[in-house]
Amino acid sequence: MTTTHSDGGSIPPKPAAAAESVRRGVRGPRAFGSVNWVGWRSLYSKEVRRFLNVATQTVAAPVVTTLLFLAIFTLALGRAVETVHGVPFPIFLAPGLIVMAMVQNAFANTSSSLVISKVQGNIVDVLMPPINSVEFVSAYALAGTTRGVIVGLSTGLCMWLFVPFEITNPGLILYHGVSASLMLSLIGIIGGIWADKFDHMAAITNFIITPFAFLSGTFYSIERLPEPFYTIAFFNPFFYMIDGFRSGFIGVSDAPAWMGMTIMFGINLALAIVAWRMVDTGYKLKN
Amino acid sequence: MDAATGRARTTAFADAGPPRPRLFRLANVIGLISLIRREALREIRWFGMVIVGPAIQAVLFASVFTLAAGDALTVDGLDFIQFLAAGLVASAAMQRAFETTGYSIMFDKLESGGLQDILGSPLSPLEILVSYLVTAVTAAVAVGAMIGVVMMPFGFDLPDNPVAAFLFLCLAAGIFSMAGLVNAIFSPKWDSFAGKETFLTLPIIFLSGTFFPISAVPEGAWRAVFQANPIYYLVDGFRWAATGRSETDPLIGAGIGLAVFAILLAIAARLLATGYKLKS
Numbered sequence: 001m002t003t004t005h006s007d008g009g010s011i012p013p014k015p016a017a018a019a020e021s022v023r024r025g026v027r028g029p030r031a032f033g034s035v036n037w038v039g040w041r042s043l044y045s046k047e048v049r050r051f052l053n054v055a056t057q058t059v060a061a062p063v064v065t066t067l068l069f070l071a072i073f074t075l076a077l078g079r080a081v082e083t084v085h086g087v088p089f090p091i092f093l094a095p096g097l098i099v100m101a102m103v104q105n106a107f108a109n110t111s112s113s114l115v116i117s118k119v120q121g122n123i124v125d126v127l128m129p130p131i132n133s134v135e136f137v138s139a140y141a142l143a144g145t146t147r148g149v150i151v152g153l154s155t156g157l158c159m160w161l162f163v164p165f166e167i168t169n170p171g172l173i174l175y176h177g178v179s180a181s182l183m184l185s186l187i188g189i190i191g192g193i194w195a196d197k198f199d200h201m202a203a204i205t206n207f208i209i210t211p212f213a214f215l216s217g218t219f220y221s222i223e224r225l226p227e228p229f230y231t232i233a234f235f236n237p238f239f240y241m242i243d244g245f246r247s248g249f250i251g252v253s254d255a256p257a258w259m260g261m262t263i264m265f266g267i268n269l270a271l272a273i274v275a276w277r278m279v280d281t282g283y284k285l286k287n
Numbered sequence: 288m289d290a291a292t293g294r295a296r297t298t299a300f301a302d303a304g305p306p307r308p309r310l311f312r313l314a315n316v317i318g319l320i321s322l323i324r325r326e327a328l329r330e331i332r333w334f335g336m337v338i339v340g341p342a343i344q345a346v347l348f349a350s351v352f353t354l355a356a357g358d359a360l361t362v363d364g365l366d367f368i369q370f371l372a373a374g375l376v377a378s379a380a381m382q383r384a385f386e387t388t389g390y391s392i393m394f395d396k397l398e399s400g401g402l403q404d405i406l407g408s409p410l411s412p413l414e415i416l417v418s419y420l421v422t423a424v425t426a427a428v429a430v431g432a433m434i435g436v437v438m439m440p441f442g443f444d445l446p447d448n449p450v451a452a453f454l455f456l457c458l459a460a461g462i463f464s465m466a467g468l469v470n471a472i473f474s475p476k477w478d479s480f481a482g483k484e485t486f487l488t489l490p491i492i493f494l495s496g497t498f499f500p501i502s503a504v505p506e507g508a509w510r511a512v513f514q515a516n517p518i519y520y521l522v523d524g525f526r527w528a529a530t531g532r533s534e535t536d537p538l539i540g541a542g543i544g545l546a547v548f549a550i551l552l553a554i555a556a557r558l559l560a561t562g563y564k565l566k567s
Binding site for chain 2: 054056057060061064065068071072073075076077078079080081199202203206207210211214215219220224225
Protein backbone atom coordinates (compact mmCIF):
# COMPACT_ATOMS: atom_id res chain seq x y z
CA MET A 1 0.00 0.00 0.00
CA THR A 2 2.56 2.53 -1.09
CA THR A 3 0.14 4.58 -3.18
CA THR A 4 -1.81 7.34 -1.53
CA HIS A 5 -5.34 8.42 -2.25
CA SER A 6 -4.65 12.11 -1.84
CA ASP A 7 -3.12 12.91 -5.23
CA GLY A 8 -5.93 15.02 -6.63
CA GLY A 9 -8.59 12.41 -7.31
CA SER A 10 -6.79 10.43 -10.01
CA ILE A 11 -7.45 6.73 -9.85
CA PRO A 12 -4.74 5.08 -7.79
CA PRO A 13 -3.16 2.29 -9.80
CA LYS A 14 -2.67 -1.03 -8.06
CA PRO A 15 0.81 -1.42 -6.63
CA ALA A 16 1.78 -4.20 -9.03
CA ALA A 17 0.50 -2.33 -12.06
CA ALA A 18 1.92 0.98 -10.93
CA ALA A 19 5.46 0.29 -12.04
CA GLU A 20 4.23 -0.94 -15.41
CA SER A 21 2.15 2.16 -16.09
CA VAL A 22 4.97 4.42 -14.98
CA ARG A 23 7.29 2.63 -17.39
CA ARG A 24 4.83 3.12 -20.26
CA GLY A 25 4.16 6.67 -19.25
CA VAL A 26 0.36 6.37 -19.39
CA ARG A 27 -2.29 3.89 -18.33
CA GLY A 28 -2.95 2.44 -21.75
CA PRO A 29 -6.19 0.84 -22.89
CA ARG A 30 -6.87 -2.64 -21.64
CA ALA A 31 -5.41 -5.06 -24.10
CA PHE A 32 -7.08 -8.22 -25.23
CA GLY A 33 -6.42 -10.59 -28.06
CA SER A 34 -8.71 -11.24 -31.00
CA VAL A 35 -11.56 -12.14 -28.62
CA ASN A 36 -12.63 -10.09 -25.61
CA TRP A 37 -13.25 -13.12 -23.39
CA VAL A 38 -13.98 -11.10 -20.26
CA GLY A 39 -16.55 -9.04 -22.10
CA TRP A 40 -18.10 -12.06 -23.77
CA ARG A 41 -18.36 -13.94 -20.50
CA SER A 42 -19.89 -10.93 -18.76
CA LEU A 43 -22.54 -10.44 -21.43
CA TYR A 44 -23.33 -14.16 -21.55
CA SER A 45 -23.64 -14.49 -17.79
CA LYS A 46 -25.75 -11.31 -17.59
CA GLU A 47 -28.16 -12.87 -20.09
CA VAL A 48 -28.22 -16.22 -18.28
CA ARG A 49 -28.73 -14.65 -14.87
CA ARG A 50 -31.52 -12.54 -16.28
CA PHE A 51 -33.67 -15.63 -16.71
CA LEU A 52 -32.31 -17.69 -13.80
CA ASN A 53 -33.31 -14.86 -11.46
CA VAL A 54 -36.93 -15.56 -12.30
CA ALA A 55 -36.60 -19.30 -12.85
CA THR A 56 -40.17 -19.90 -11.69
CA GLN A 57 -41.37 -17.91 -14.68
CA THR A 58 -38.73 -18.94 -17.18
CA VAL A 59 -38.19 -22.62 -16.39
CA ALA A 60 -40.93 -23.94 -14.11
CA ALA A 61 -43.78 -22.20 -15.95
CA PRO A 62 -42.97 -23.76 -19.35
CA VAL A 63 -42.71 -27.16 -17.68
CA VAL A 64 -46.24 -26.83 -16.26
CA THR A 65 -47.64 -25.46 -19.52
CA THR A 66 -46.09 -28.28 -21.52
CA LEU A 67 -47.45 -30.91 -19.13
CA LEU A 68 -50.88 -29.31 -19.53
CA PHE A 69 -50.55 -29.60 -23.30
CA LEU A 70 -49.56 -33.23 -22.93
CA ALA A 71 -52.63 -33.89 -20.80
CA ILE A 72 -54.97 -32.02 -23.12
CA PHE A 73 -53.80 -33.63 -26.33
CA THR A 74 -53.43 -37.11 -24.91
CA LEU A 75 -56.90 -37.02 -23.40
CA ALA A 76 -58.54 -35.36 -26.38
CA LEU A 77 -56.84 -37.33 -29.16
CA GLY A 78 -55.85 -40.52 -27.36
CA ARG A 79 -59.15 -42.25 -28.15
CA ALA A 80 -59.01 -41.54 -31.86
CA VAL A 81 -55.27 -41.74 -32.52
CA GLU A 82 -53.80 -44.76 -30.83
CA THR A 83 -50.44 -45.04 -32.55
CA VAL A 84 -48.37 -42.90 -34.90
CA HIS A 85 -45.35 -44.40 -36.64
CA GLY A 86 -45.99 -47.54 -34.59
CA VAL A 87 -45.52 -45.87 -31.20
CA PRO A 88 -48.27 -44.93 -28.75
CA PHE A 89 -49.57 -41.41 -29.31
CA PRO A 90 -48.25 -39.88 -26.04
CA ILE A 91 -44.73 -41.11 -26.83
CA PHE A 92 -45.02 -39.66 -30.33
CA LEU A 93 -46.28 -36.38 -28.89
CA ALA A 94 -43.83 -35.87 -26.00
CA PRO A 95 -40.64 -35.04 -27.98
CA GLY A 96 -42.48 -32.49 -30.13
CA LEU A 97 -43.85 -30.75 -27.06
CA ILE A 98 -40.37 -30.65 -25.51
CA VAL A 99 -38.92 -28.96 -28.61
CA MET A 100 -41.82 -26.52 -28.72
CA ALA A 101 -41.11 -25.47 -25.13
CA MET A 102 -37.39 -25.21 -25.88
CA VAL A 103 -37.75 -23.01 -28.93
CA GLN A 104 -40.43 -20.76 -27.48
CA ASN A 105 -38.24 -20.04 -24.48
CA ALA A 106 -35.07 -19.58 -26.50
CA PHE A 107 -36.95 -17.07 -28.64
CA ALA A 108 -38.42 -15.30 -25.62
CA ASN A 109 -35.02 -14.98 -23.96
CA THR A 110 -33.19 -13.07 -26.67
CA SER A 111 -36.13 -11.11 -28.04
CA SER A 112 -37.49 -9.92 -24.70
CA SER A 113 -34.04 -8.95 -23.48
CA LEU A 114 -33.37 -6.78 -26.53
CA VAL A 115 -36.81 -5.19 -26.66
CA ILE A 116 -36.82 -4.39 -22.95
CA SER A 117 -33.34 -2.87 -23.23
CA LYS A 118 -34.43 -0.79 -26.21
CA VAL A 119 -37.65 0.41 -24.62
CA GLN A 120 -35.95 1.22 -21.33
CA GLY A 121 -33.03 2.81 -23.13
CA ASN A 122 -30.29 0.79 -21.44
CA ILE A 123 -29.30 -0.93 -24.69
CA VAL A 124 -26.35 1.50 -24.80
CA ASP A 125 -24.87 -0.39 -21.87
CA VAL A 126 -24.29 -3.40 -24.09
CA LEU A 127 -23.49 -1.46 -27.26
CA MET A 128 -20.82 0.81 -25.75
CA PRO A 129 -18.43 -1.74 -24.19
CA PRO A 130 -15.60 -3.09 -26.35
CA ILE A 131 -17.61 -6.10 -27.50
CA ASN A 132 -17.70 -6.61 -31.24
CA SER A 133 -20.72 -7.74 -33.20
CA VAL A 134 -19.67 -11.40 -33.38
CA GLU A 135 -19.21 -11.50 -29.61
CA PHE A 136 -22.49 -9.65 -29.14
CA VAL A 137 -24.55 -12.02 -31.27
CA SER A 138 -22.88 -15.18 -29.97
CA ALA A 139 -23.28 -14.19 -26.30
CA TYR A 140 -26.99 -13.47 -26.73
CA ALA A 141 -27.59 -16.51 -28.92
CA LEU A 142 -25.80 -18.91 -26.60
CA ALA A 143 -27.61 -17.54 -23.55
CA GLY A 144 -30.92 -18.14 -25.34
CA THR A 145 -29.74 -21.62 -26.30
CA THR A 146 -28.82 -22.24 -22.67
CA ARG A 147 -32.34 -21.37 -21.61
CA GLY A 148 -33.78 -23.61 -24.32
CA VAL A 149 -31.64 -26.54 -23.21
CA ILE A 150 -32.42 -26.04 -19.51
CA VAL A 151 -36.14 -25.84 -20.26
CA GLY A 152 -35.84 -28.93 -22.47
CA LEU A 153 -34.07 -30.95 -19.80
CA SER A 154 -36.54 -29.98 -17.07
CA THR A 155 -39.56 -30.54 -19.29
CA GLY A 156 -38.20 -33.86 -20.52
CA LEU A 157 -37.53 -35.12 -17.00
CA CYS A 158 -40.98 -34.16 -15.73
CA MET A 159 -42.66 -35.57 -18.80
CA TRP A 160 -40.79 -38.84 -18.49
CA LEU A 161 -42.54 -39.40 -15.14
CA PHE A 162 -45.88 -39.51 -16.97
CA VAL A 163 -44.82 -40.80 -20.39
CA PRO A 164 -41.84 -43.16 -20.02
CA PHE A 165 -40.23 -42.65 -23.43
CA GLU A 166 -36.96 -44.23 -24.49
CA ILE A 167 -33.88 -42.71 -26.08
CA THR A 168 -32.58 -44.43 -29.20
CA ASN A 169 -30.11 -41.88 -30.55
CA PRO A 170 -28.74 -39.32 -28.03
CA GLY A 171 -26.62 -37.64 -30.72
CA LEU A 172 -29.65 -36.69 -32.80
CA ILE A 173 -31.45 -35.39 -29.72
CA LEU A 174 -28.47 -33.26 -28.72
CA TYR A 175 -27.88 -31.95 -32.24
CA HIS A 176 -31.48 -31.02 -32.89
CA GLY A 177 -32.15 -29.75 -29.37
CA VAL A 178 -29.20 -27.38 -29.52
CA SER A 179 -29.66 -26.27 -33.10
CA ALA A 180 -33.40 -25.72 -32.64
CA SER A 181 -32.76 -23.53 -29.58
CA LEU A 182 -30.00 -21.71 -31.43
CA MET A 183 -32.22 -21.09 -34.43
CA LEU A 184 -34.97 -19.50 -32.36
CA SER A 185 -32.45 -17.53 -30.28
CA LEU A 186 -31.13 -16.04 -33.51
CA ILE A 187 -34.65 -15.31 -34.76
CA GLY A 188 -35.25 -13.69 -31.37
CA ILE A 189 -32.20 -11.47 -31.83
CA ILE A 190 -33.31 -10.45 -35.32
CA GLY A 191 -36.90 -9.89 -34.16
CA GLY A 192 -35.77 -8.05 -31.04
CA ILE A 193 -33.63 -5.68 -33.05
CA TRP A 194 -36.38 -5.10 -35.59
CA ALA A 195 -39.20 -4.57 -33.09
CA ASP A 196 -39.74 -1.07 -31.71
CA LYS A 197 -42.22 -2.00 -29.00
CA PHE A 198 -43.74 -4.97 -27.25
CA ASP A 199 -46.68 -5.08 -29.69
CA HIS A 200 -44.30 -5.95 -32.52
CA MET A 201 -42.87 -8.78 -30.47
CA ALA A 202 -46.36 -10.08 -29.70
CA ALA A 203 -47.14 -9.93 -33.41
CA ILE A 204 -44.06 -12.00 -34.31
CA THR A 205 -44.97 -14.57 -31.66
CA ASN A 206 -48.64 -14.72 -32.68
CA PHE A 207 -48.25 -14.69 -36.44
CA ILE A 208 -44.97 -16.52 -37.00
CA ILE A 209 -43.61 -18.51 -34.07
CA THR A 210 -46.80 -20.09 -32.71
CA PRO A 211 -48.32 -21.07 -36.09
CA PHE A 212 -45.04 -22.50 -37.39
CA ALA A 213 -44.54 -24.45 -34.17
CA PHE A 214 -48.11 -25.76 -34.07
CA LEU A 215 -48.30 -26.78 -37.72
CA SER A 216 -44.91 -28.46 -37.90
CA GLY A 217 -45.88 -32.02 -37.12
CA THR A 218 -45.77 -31.98 -33.33
CA PHE A 219 -49.26 -33.36 -33.11
CA TYR A 220 -49.44 -35.52 -36.22
CA SER A 221 -47.19 -37.20 -38.74
CA ILE A 222 -47.11 -35.12 -41.90
CA GLU A 223 -47.97 -38.30 -43.81
CA ARG A 224 -51.54 -37.49 -42.85
CA LEU A 225 -51.52 -34.22 -44.78
CA PRO A 226 -53.28 -33.99 -48.16
CA GLU A 227 -51.03 -33.28 -51.11
CA PRO A 228 -50.39 -29.53 -51.42
CA PHE A 229 -49.88 -29.30 -47.66
CA TYR A 230 -47.61 -32.33 -47.54
CA THR A 231 -45.11 -30.63 -49.86
CA ILE A 232 -45.52 -27.28 -48.12
CA ALA A 233 -44.66 -28.93 -44.78
CA PHE A 234 -41.16 -29.66 -46.09
CA PHE A 235 -40.59 -25.90 -46.43
CA ASN A 236 -41.28 -25.33 -42.74
CA PRO A 237 -37.94 -25.26 -40.91
CA PHE A 238 -39.70 -26.10 -37.63
CA PHE A 239 -40.69 -29.41 -39.16
CA TYR A 240 -37.07 -30.58 -39.44
CA MET A 241 -36.13 -29.82 -35.88
CA ILE A 242 -39.18 -31.53 -34.43
CA ASP A 243 -38.89 -34.45 -36.81
CA GLY A 244 -35.16 -34.88 -36.15
CA PHE A 245 -35.46 -34.45 -32.40
CA ARG A 246 -38.30 -36.95 -32.24
CA SER A 247 -36.45 -39.52 -34.31
CA GLY A 248 -33.80 -39.52 -31.57
CA PHE A 249 -36.49 -40.92 -29.29
CA ILE A 250 -38.75 -43.09 -31.44
CA GLY A 251 -36.21 -43.97 -34.11
CA VAL A 252 -38.52 -43.08 -37.01
CA SER A 253 -38.61 -39.83 -38.95
CA ASP A 254 -40.64 -38.32 -41.77
CA ALA A 255 -37.59 -36.81 -43.48
CA PRO A 256 -34.14 -38.45 -43.82
CA ALA A 257 -31.75 -37.67 -40.92
CA TRP A 258 -28.99 -36.13 -43.11
CA MET A 259 -31.54 -33.78 -44.70
CA GLY A 260 -32.81 -32.45 -41.37
CA MET A 261 -29.31 -31.95 -40.01
CA THR A 262 -28.06 -30.18 -43.12
CA ILE A 263 -31.08 -27.89 -43.33
CA MET A 264 -30.85 -26.94 -39.65
CA PHE A 265 -27.16 -26.14 -40.06
CA GLY A 266 -27.78 -24.05 -43.16
CA ILE A 267 -30.62 -22.10 -41.59
CA ASN A 268 -28.61 -21.38 -38.47
CA LEU A 269 -25.68 -20.19 -40.53
CA ALA A 270 -27.89 -17.89 -42.59
CA LEU A 271 -29.65 -16.51 -39.51
CA ALA A 272 -26.35 -15.95 -37.72
CA ILE A 273 -25.06 -13.94 -40.68
CA VAL A 274 -28.23 -11.83 -40.80
CA ALA A 275 -28.10 -11.18 -37.04
CA TRP A 276 -24.40 -10.35 -37.23
CA ARG A 277 -24.97 -7.93 -40.11
CA MET A 278 -27.77 -6.19 -38.22
CA VAL A 279 -25.60 -5.68 -35.14
CA ASP A 280 -22.53 -4.81 -37.18
CA THR A 281 -24.27 -2.10 -39.18
CA GLY A 282 -26.17 -0.93 -36.09
CA TYR A 283 -29.57 -1.35 -37.77
CA LYS A 284 -32.19 0.13 -35.41
CA LEU A 285 -29.63 -0.05 -32.61
CA LYS A 286 -27.23 2.84 -33.21
CA ASN A 287 -28.51 6.06 -34.66
CA MET B 288 -60.66 41.06 -10.16
CA ASP B 289 -59.12 38.51 -7.83
CA ALA B 290 -60.19 40.56 -4.90
CA ALA B 291 -63.69 40.90 -6.31
CA THR B 292 -64.20 37.18 -6.78
CA GLY B 293 -62.65 36.51 -3.46
CA ARG B 294 -65.07 38.83 -1.76
CA ALA B 295 -68.00 37.39 -3.64
CA ARG B 296 -67.03 33.89 -2.60
CA THR B 297 -66.66 34.91 1.02
CA THR B 298 -70.12 36.41 1.02
CA ALA B 299 -71.58 33.32 -0.58
CA PHE B 300 -69.79 31.21 1.96
CA ALA B 301 -71.14 33.28 4.79
CA ASP B 302 -74.66 33.05 3.38
CA ALA B 303 -74.75 29.37 2.60
CA GLY B 304 -72.52 28.03 5.34
CA PRO B 305 -69.80 25.46 4.70
CA PRO B 306 -70.18 23.36 1.54
CA ARG B 307 -72.21 20.25 2.20
CA PRO B 308 -70.80 16.84 1.43
CA ARG B 309 -72.30 15.25 -1.66
CA LEU B 310 -74.99 12.80 -0.71
CA PHE B 311 -75.40 9.47 -2.47
CA ARG B 312 -78.66 7.67 -2.40
CA LEU B 313 -78.43 4.06 -3.47
CA ALA B 314 -75.08 4.25 -5.19
CA ASN B 315 -72.54 6.76 -6.39
CA VAL B 316 -73.73 6.53 -9.97
CA ILE B 317 -71.38 9.17 -11.36
CA GLY B 318 -68.38 7.48 -9.72
CA LEU B 319 -69.49 4.08 -10.91
CA ILE B 320 -69.87 5.22 -14.50
CA SER B 321 -66.53 7.08 -14.38
CA LEU B 322 -64.64 4.03 -13.16
CA ILE B 323 -66.33 1.77 -15.72
CA ARG B 324 -65.42 4.26 -18.45
CA ARG B 325 -61.83 4.44 -17.28
CA GLU B 326 -61.45 0.66 -17.22
CA ALA B 327 -63.22 0.25 -20.56
CA LEU B 328 -60.99 2.85 -22.25
CA ARG B 329 -57.89 1.11 -20.98
CA GLU B 330 -59.17 -2.24 -22.26
CA ILE B 331 -60.11 -0.85 -25.68
CA ARG B 332 -56.61 0.52 -26.16
CA TRP B 333 -55.11 -2.94 -26.58
CA PHE B 334 -58.23 -4.85 -27.47
CA GLY B 335 -56.96 -5.66 -30.97
CA MET B 336 -53.91 -7.40 -29.58
CA VAL B 337 -55.97 -9.13 -26.93
CA ILE B 338 -58.31 -10.61 -29.54
CA VAL B 339 -55.68 -11.67 -32.07
CA GLY B 340 -53.69 -13.94 -29.77
CA PRO B 341 -56.58 -16.15 -28.59
CA ALA B 342 -58.13 -16.14 -32.08
CA ILE B 343 -54.96 -17.49 -33.71
CA GLN B 344 -54.56 -19.99 -30.89
CA ALA B 345 -58.14 -21.19 -31.40
CA VAL B 346 -57.64 -21.60 -35.15
CA LEU B 347 -54.42 -23.52 -34.54
CA PHE B 348 -56.04 -25.82 -31.99
CA ALA B 349 -58.92 -26.52 -34.35
CA SER B 350 -56.54 -27.19 -37.27
CA VAL B 351 -54.26 -29.42 -35.24
CA PHE B 352 -57.12 -31.51 -33.86
CA THR B 353 -58.66 -31.86 -37.30
CA LEU B 354 -55.33 -32.81 -38.90
CA ALA B 355 -54.34 -35.22 -36.16
CA ALA B 356 -57.61 -37.05 -35.80
CA GLY B 357 -59.67 -36.21 -38.86
CA ASP B 358 -63.24 -37.40 -38.49
CA ALA B 359 -62.31 -40.15 -36.07
CA LEU B 360 -63.21 -37.97 -33.09
CA THR B 361 -66.76 -37.56 -31.96
CA VAL B 362 -68.01 -36.98 -28.46
CA ASP B 363 -71.38 -38.70 -27.80
CA GLY B 364 -72.32 -38.21 -31.42
CA LEU B 365 -71.34 -34.56 -31.27
CA ASP B 366 -68.89 -33.39 -33.92
CA PHE B 367 -65.59 -32.82 -32.12
CA ILE B 368 -65.13 -29.34 -33.55
CA GLN B 369 -68.44 -28.31 -32.00
CA PHE B 370 -67.31 -29.74 -28.71
CA LEU B 371 -63.90 -28.08 -28.91
CA ALA B 372 -65.15 -24.70 -30.14
CA ALA B 373 -67.47 -24.33 -27.15
CA GLY B 374 -64.53 -25.11 -24.87
CA LEU B 375 -62.26 -22.64 -26.67
CA VAL B 376 -64.85 -19.87 -26.40
CA ALA B 377 -65.27 -20.48 -22.68
CA SER B 378 -61.57 -20.75 -21.90
CA ALA B 379 -60.67 -17.62 -23.90
CA ALA B 380 -63.40 -15.67 -22.10
CA MET B 381 -62.30 -16.90 -18.67
CA GLN B 382 -58.66 -16.06 -19.34
CA ARG B 383 -59.57 -12.60 -20.63
CA ALA B 384 -61.71 -11.84 -17.57
CA PHE B 385 -58.91 -12.91 -15.25
CA GLU B 386 -56.34 -10.76 -17.01
CA THR B 387 -58.55 -7.70 -17.45
CA THR B 388 -59.06 -7.08 -13.74
CA GLY B 389 -55.75 -8.62 -12.68
CA TYR B 390 -53.48 -6.63 -15.00
CA SER B 391 -55.42 -3.44 -14.37
CA ILE B 392 -54.97 -3.64 -10.59
CA MET B 393 -51.36 -4.80 -10.85
CA PHE B 394 -50.53 -1.92 -13.17
CA ASP B 395 -52.29 0.64 -10.99
CA LYS B 396 -50.60 -0.75 -7.94
CA LEU B 397 -47.02 -1.08 -9.20
CA GLU B 398 -46.54 1.17 -12.21
CA SER B 399 -48.83 4.19 -12.19
CA GLY B 400 -49.83 4.44 -8.53
CA GLY B 401 -53.36 5.08 -9.74
CA LEU B 402 -54.83 2.59 -7.33
CA GLN B 403 -54.75 5.19 -4.56
CA ASP B 404 -57.01 7.43 -6.65
CA ILE B 405 -59.58 4.69 -6.88
CA LEU B 406 -59.36 3.70 -3.24
CA GLY B 407 -59.52 7.32 -2.17
CA SER B 408 -62.56 8.12 -4.27
CA PRO B 409 -66.02 8.14 -2.68
CA LEU B 410 -66.82 4.66 -3.98
CA SER B 411 -67.82 1.82 -1.73
CA PRO B 412 -65.98 -1.51 -2.13
CA LEU B 413 -69.03 -2.99 -3.80
CA GLU B 414 -69.21 -0.11 -6.27
CA ILE B 415 -65.54 -0.58 -7.16
CA LEU B 416 -66.13 -4.29 -7.63
CA VAL B 417 -69.17 -3.72 -9.82
CA SER B 418 -67.19 -1.36 -12.06
CA TYR B 419 -64.38 -3.86 -12.57
CA LEU B 420 -66.89 -6.67 -13.02
CA VAL B 421 -68.88 -4.88 -15.72
CA THR B 422 -65.77 -4.07 -17.77
CA ALA B 423 -64.16 -7.48 -17.42
CA VAL B 424 -67.33 -9.41 -18.23
CA THR B 425 -68.00 -7.23 -21.26
CA ALA B 426 -64.45 -7.69 -22.55
CA ALA B 427 -64.55 -11.43 -21.89
CA VAL B 428 -67.89 -11.97 -23.61
CA ALA B 429 -66.64 -9.95 -26.59
CA VAL B 430 -63.53 -12.11 -26.85
CA GLY B 431 -65.64 -15.25 -26.49
CA ALA B 432 -68.00 -14.09 -29.25
CA MET B 433 -65.03 -13.35 -31.53
CA ILE B 434 -63.63 -16.83 -30.95
CA GLY B 435 -67.05 -18.26 -31.78
CA VAL B 436 -67.07 -16.33 -35.06
CA VAL B 437 -63.53 -17.46 -35.90
CA MET B 438 -64.57 -21.08 -35.27
CA MET B 439 -67.53 -20.89 -37.66
CA PRO B 440 -65.55 -21.79 -40.80
CA PHE B 441 -64.54 -24.97 -38.95
CA GLY B 442 -68.18 -25.89 -38.46
CA PHE B 443 -69.20 -24.17 -35.23
CA ASP B 444 -72.88 -23.18 -35.28
CA LEU B 445 -74.73 -20.40 -33.56
CA PRO B 446 -75.61 -21.41 -30.00
CA ASP B 447 -78.72 -23.55 -29.52
CA ASN B 448 -79.81 -21.45 -26.63
CA PRO B 449 -78.24 -17.99 -27.02
CA VAL B 450 -79.61 -16.54 -23.80
CA ALA B 451 -78.34 -19.42 -21.67
CA ALA B 452 -75.00 -19.36 -23.51
CA PHE B 453 -74.67 -15.65 -22.81
CA LEU B 454 -75.54 -16.09 -19.14
CA PHE B 455 -73.17 -19.00 -18.65
CA LEU B 456 -70.37 -17.04 -20.31
CA CYS B 457 -71.11 -14.01 -18.10
CA LEU B 458 -71.05 -16.20 -15.01
CA ALA B 459 -67.74 -17.81 -15.97
CA ALA B 460 -66.26 -14.40 -16.79
CA GLY B 461 -67.56 -12.97 -13.52
CA ILE B 462 -65.90 -15.74 -11.52
CA PHE B 463 -62.56 -15.23 -13.19
CA SER B 464 -62.68 -11.44 -13.07
CA MET B 465 -63.08 -11.69 -9.30
CA ALA B 466 -60.34 -14.32 -9.15
CA GLY B 467 -58.04 -12.00 -11.10
CA LEU B 468 -58.80 -9.16 -8.72
CA VAL B 469 -58.17 -11.28 -5.62
CA ASN B 470 -54.96 -12.61 -7.16
CA ALA B 471 -53.77 -9.07 -7.91
CA ILE B 472 -54.46 -7.93 -4.35
CA PHE B 473 -52.49 -10.86 -2.95
CA SER B 474 -49.54 -10.40 -5.36
CA PRO B 475 -46.88 -7.91 -4.33
CA LYS B 476 -45.02 -8.22 -7.66
CA TRP B 477 -45.68 -9.06 -11.31
CA ASP B 478 -43.84 -12.35 -10.82
CA SER B 479 -46.15 -13.50 -8.09
CA PHE B 480 -49.19 -12.59 -10.17
CA ALA B 481 -47.89 -14.47 -13.19
CA GLY B 482 -46.93 -17.41 -10.99
CA LYS B 483 -50.45 -17.85 -9.67
CA GLU B 484 -51.81 -17.47 -13.18
CA THR B 485 -49.53 -20.17 -14.62
CA PHE B 486 -49.58 -22.65 -11.78
CA LEU B 487 -53.16 -22.30 -10.60
CA THR B 488 -55.51 -20.49 -12.96
CA LEU B 489 -54.43 -21.94 -16.30
CA PRO B 490 -54.50 -25.57 -15.08
CA ILE B 491 -57.99 -24.97 -13.65
CA ILE B 492 -59.15 -23.55 -16.99
CA PHE B 493 -57.42 -26.08 -19.26
CA LEU B 494 -58.43 -29.10 -17.21
CA SER B 495 -62.05 -28.08 -16.86
CA GLY B 496 -63.20 -30.13 -19.81
CA THR B 497 -62.59 -27.38 -22.34
CA PHE B 498 -60.65 -29.67 -24.69
CA PHE B 499 -61.79 -33.18 -23.83
CA PRO B 500 -64.81 -34.89 -22.31
CA ILE B 501 -64.45 -36.20 -18.80
CA SER B 502 -65.15 -39.70 -20.12
CA ALA B 503 -61.66 -39.56 -21.65
CA VAL B 504 -60.10 -39.34 -18.19
CA PRO B 505 -59.32 -42.75 -16.69
CA GLU B 506 -61.75 -43.70 -13.95
CA GLY B 507 -60.62 -43.47 -10.38
CA ALA B 508 -58.53 -40.87 -8.60
CA TRP B 509 -57.80 -38.79 -11.70
CA ARG B 510 -61.42 -38.50 -12.69
CA ALA B 511 -62.33 -37.53 -9.14
CA VAL B 512 -59.78 -34.70 -9.33
CA PHE B 513 -61.32 -33.44 -12.55
CA GLN B 514 -64.81 -33.72 -11.12
CA ALA B 515 -63.77 -31.70 -8.07
CA ASN B 516 -63.06 -28.72 -10.33
CA PRO B 517 -66.15 -26.51 -10.08
CA ILE B 518 -65.35 -24.84 -13.40
CA TYR B 519 -65.90 -28.18 -15.14
CA TYR B 520 -69.65 -27.98 -14.40
CA LEU B 521 -69.78 -24.41 -15.60
CA VAL B 522 -68.01 -25.17 -18.89
CA ASP B 523 -70.26 -28.17 -19.35
CA GLY B 524 -73.27 -25.94 -18.77
CA PHE B 525 -72.01 -23.50 -21.38
CA ARG B 526 -71.48 -26.38 -23.78
CA TRP B 527 -75.06 -27.49 -23.21
CA ALA B 528 -76.26 -23.99 -24.08
CA ALA B 529 -74.02 -23.78 -27.15
CA THR B 530 -74.38 -27.28 -28.61
CA GLY B 531 -77.30 -28.85 -26.79
CA ARG B 532 -75.20 -31.65 -25.31
CA SER B 533 -73.70 -31.97 -21.90
CA GLU B 534 -72.42 -34.54 -19.46
CA THR B 535 -73.98 -33.01 -16.37
CA ASP B 536 -77.20 -31.21 -15.58
CA PRO B 537 -76.77 -27.56 -16.69
CA LEU B 538 -78.78 -26.42 -13.68
CA ILE B 539 -76.19 -27.96 -11.38
CA GLY B 540 -73.50 -26.14 -13.38
CA ALA B 541 -75.33 -22.85 -12.96
CA GLY B 542 -75.82 -23.45 -9.25
CA ILE B 543 -72.18 -24.32 -8.63
CA GLY B 544 -71.09 -21.36 -10.77
CA LEU B 545 -73.29 -18.94 -8.81
CA ALA B 546 -72.00 -20.31 -5.50
CA VAL B 547 -68.35 -19.94 -6.55
CA PHE B 548 -69.06 -16.45 -7.85
CA ALA B 549 -70.75 -15.43 -4.60
CA ILE B 550 -67.82 -16.72 -2.55
CA LEU B 551 -65.24 -14.91 -4.67
CA LEU B 552 -67.29 -11.72 -4.68
CA ALA B 553 -67.51 -11.85 -0.89
CA ILE B 554 -63.75 -12.41 -0.57
CA ALA B 555 -63.00 -9.56 -2.95
CA ALA B 556 -65.41 -7.21 -1.18
CA ARG B 557 -63.93 -8.11 2.19
CA LEU B 558 -60.38 -7.50 0.92
CA LEU B 559 -61.32 -4.10 -0.48
CA ALA B 560 -63.30 -3.11 2.60
CA THR B 561 -60.53 -3.97 5.04
CA GLY B 562 -57.91 -2.59 2.66
CA TYR B 563 -55.82 -5.76 2.98
CA LYS B 564 -52.40 -5.08 1.42
CA LEU B 565 -53.90 -2.01 -0.24
CA LYS B 566 -54.31 0.61 2.45
CA SER B 567 -51.59 0.84 5.04
